Amino acid sequence: MLPNPIDPATPLGLADLATLVVVMLAVANLLYYTVKTGVPPMPTRPVVRDAMFRLIPEDLAPNRIYDLGCGWGTLIFPLAKKFPDAKVIGIEVSPLPYLFCQIRRLAQPRSNLEIRYGDFNQKDLSDADLVVCYLMVRPMNPLSDKLGRDLKDDTIVISNSFALREWEAEEIEIVPESLSVWVYRYRVGNTDI
Numbered sequence: 407m408l409p410n411p412i413d414p415a416t417p418l419g420l421a422d423l424a425t426l427v428v429v430m431l432a433v434a435n436l437l438y439y440t441v442k443t444g445v446p447p448m449p450t451r452p453v454v455r456d457a458m459f460r461l462i463p464e465d466l467a468p469n470r471i472y473d474l475g476c477g478w479g480t481l482i483f484p485l486a487k488k489f490p491d492a493k494v495i496g497i498e499v500s501p502l503p504y505l506f507c508q509i510r511r512l513a514q515p516r517s518n519l520e521i522r523y524g525d526f527n528q529k530d531l532s533d534a535d536l537v538v539c540y541l542m543v544r545p546m547n548p549l550s551d552k553l554g555r556d557l558k559d560d561t562i563v564i565s566n567s568f569a570l571r572e573w574e575a576e577e578i579e580i581v582p583e584s585l586s587v588w589v590y591r592y593r594v595g596n597t598d599i
């Protein structure tokens with residue numbers, strides 16, 4: 407017969423209790439930042455990432471690439487590999503995904519990758535040549551205004567699933583293998599901002 411896990415005869419050890427507390431604190435921390443930003447740290451699916459990368463113009467030779475809310479690093483690590491001559495900058499405000507990316511960078515060193523802690527709304531993005539993001543509805547409106555102010559002409563913005571308000575996409579790819587999500591490509595100077 408299997409032992410009953412809630413049998414008072416097998417009480418939780420100190421190590422079990424510490425693990426439980428750490429897991430609960432981590433979950434609470436992730437939930438707190440999800441509510442605060444309106445965006446969960448959900449990674450872009452590989453098929454959608456491929457669609458995002460297909461939308462990067464072939465003749466683009468970016469110097470600076472930003473991922474706004476880089477989560478667990480699903481986009482920044484492949485981007486740093488794909489564009490070895492570019493500086494790839496992931497910005498993340500949620501502490502656990504941020505720490506995860508820093509640790510992941512120790513295992514997968516990329517000299518052209520930088521991970522910055524903080525709110526991308528407070529960062530200067532004016533040197534960007536390419537911006538990628540996967541956010542939610544709520545942050546997209548203020549982000550449309552910020553990108554309209556910060557970005558120089560011809561900067562490319564690629565957004566997974568969520569459109570920029572009042573911007574006209576230059577290209578849209580629908581990904582049938584992933585619930586038909588839409589991936590948008592914008593070019594600054596080619597939009598109704």
Ligand SMILES: C[S@@+](CC[C@H](N)C(=O)[O-])C[C@H]1O[C@@H](n2cnc3c(N)ncnc32)[C@H](O)[C@@H]1O
Binds near residue numbers: 443477500527
């Ligand atoms: C849906 S995840 C996407 C992660 C990654 N870009 C990808 O596509 O796999 C969005 C991330 O953006 C972060 N985020 C949301 N608002 C932010 C803000 N204002 N500043 C920095 N990070 C933010 C969230 O914490 C979350 O980890």
